[in-house]
Amino acid sequence: MDTPTLPPRSRAALAAGATARWGSRVTGRGAGSTIGGRVALSLDPSLLRRLADGRRVVVVTGTNGKTTTTRMLAAALATLGPVATNSEGANMAGGLVTALAAAADAPIAVLEVDELHLPRIAEALQPAVIVLLNVSRDQLDRVGETHQIERQLRAMLARHPHTLVVANCDDVLAASAAYDCARVQWVAAGEGWAGDSVSCPRSGEVIVCEPGHWHSRGAPLQRPKPHWWTDNEALHGPDGWRAPLRPALPGEVNRGNAALAIAAAVAMGADPVAATQAVTLVSEVAGRYRKVRLGEHTARILLAKNPAGWQQALTLLDPAAAGCVIAVNGREADGQDLSWLWDVDFSPMVTRTVIACGERRADLAVRLTYADLPHACGSDVIAAIRACPPGPVEVLANYSAFVQINRLLQRVHG
Structure with missing residues (x-):
């Protein structure tokens, strides 16, 4: 997509947003990605949909790990060609407009999206793939209760039956949100905060956790069998596929993020070996681990x-x-x-x-x-x-x- 093909109102909105972004940078207030997009959207509310039109969009959402997984996934999909991405983590509508406008010709977009805003943003983006990482408590004075967020994500996914969901089967709330989806790839990516998943989001009954498995006492909800999983040395995929996995980023949590990114990249058509190699080269993410x-x-x-x-x-x-x-x-x-x-x-x-x-x-x-x-x-x-x-x-x-x-x-x- 080329921005000159946009209608005059959209082009004028982008120009105003670019000016606001420049002003934010020169005054030292920030990178300007969010304010530039907000200004543009205030002049043309349809801009996000217009900029996403004609692209294959992958959305990454969840409470923790969005920016890291997005960076890994963008690296994996760059093996297919140019990628538009919000690499600095501006994950609401304004930041997405800025990211898409900055790479107007990229046929693929990998976008981190705040989980609270995704239900509305997904209508504009119409993503081909949604990567669902985890759902846990966050910013208590302005983020909803975790079961409420799970219900919102589950309802959003039901409205997009043709979207492929790549979901963490080790996280109870993420798995519940994607459990009824017709098209889903399950990834055993780890669940780092079991305290937020002690009760079933569907029945309210206790979640019973066992080594390598969990299930609900009050609903037909249990850990799905993963299509992708990791051990200490390798990533395992469908049909017996296996490759060494040694991410440059530290910790088990980033092995899980890498597995999710590779699974989503393969779903988008990337070669699994090339995607794995690209992901393991990511060593810093927007200042993290610097x-x-x-x-x-x-x-x-x-x-x-x-x-x-x-x-x-x-x-x-x-x-x-x-x-x-x-x-x-x-x-x-x-x-x-x-x-x-x-x-x-x-x-x-x-x-x-x-x-x-x-x-x-x-x-x-x-x-x-x-x-x-x-x-x-x-x-x-x-x-x-x-x-x-x-x-x-x-x-x-x-x-x-x-x-x-x-x-x-x-x-x-x-």
């Missing part, structure tokens, strides 16, 4: 936004890292209710030097005190990193703190 040298310290930046994300991030801590800096804000993008901090098990940080930073470091310090975890508080993340023992330092941050830290490190490195 390593920065600061004198005697090497800081690695990890993003965690909710209990499931924090618990997964804590499994990635480098045993050689004697220092941890934790930065927590409470802005709109983070959720102002930080009571979820009490659901995070901080014990993996025992024996390390821990420094609490961020705008809500006092709230974090109280939680760490009750966890019997010795710590200090600091207002300057760079100073906190330098106060840790020499060597590797793990820096964990929620969303807006993560953005601030990456900007700060960018300035420090000139």
Whole structure:
């Protein structure tokens, strides 16, 4: 699709959006992807549908792992040709408009979409494939209860019977949302927060978990048999297919993300070997897992936004890292209710030097005190990193703190 073929109103909307995006960048307010798209959509509400028309669209949604899986999937599908994607994670309608307009000629689009906005956005995108990662608690003051989100996703999928769904069969809520779909590929991608799936979303009865299986006591709902799964060395697929899987990104959670991305890429026509090789080369995702040298310290930046994300991030801590800096804000993008901090098990940080930073470091310090975890508080993340023992330092941050830290490190490195 070529943007000059758009009607005059749409072209004018894109031009206005580009101006807003430029203004955001030059004033240092941000990359401008979201505001540029919002301005464009305010002038032409049909713009998202027009930009998606004629493309094969893959949507990635869920509570955790969207940006990473989208980056992996875009790399896998790039083996087929140009791909439009919102690689920086702007996952609402405005960010999608910006991503599609930036790659107007790309026949394939891989788009991360916020799970709360997907039911409406899917009507405009008409995706060929939807990748459903997981459903867990997130930003308590502005995100719905998990069973409500599952019902919304299930209803949305029912309205798109021709869409292929690639879903995580290890996550109870994701599996329930996709359970009735006629076209589904199940992937054993792991479920990192079982505490959010103790009751069946359909009957309210207890979910019984066993090694490698789960089922509901009150509804005909159980773990589907996976078409794709991983072991310590390889990815396994349909018809006995197998290939080594050694992602550059750390942790079991990213092996699961990789499996989902490869399954979706193959469903879109990618060669499974080429897709697997492309996915394993992804080593950084919008600043996540980035390593920065600061004198005697090497800081690695990890993003965690909710209990499931924090618990997964804590499994990635480098045993050689004697220092941890934790930065927590409470802005709109983070959720102002930080009571979820009490659901995070901080014990993996025992024996390390821990420094609490961020705008809500006092709230974090109280939680760490009750966890019997010795710590200090600091207002300057760079100073906190330098106060840790020499060597590797793990820096964990929620969303807006993560953005601030990456900007700060960018300035420090000139």
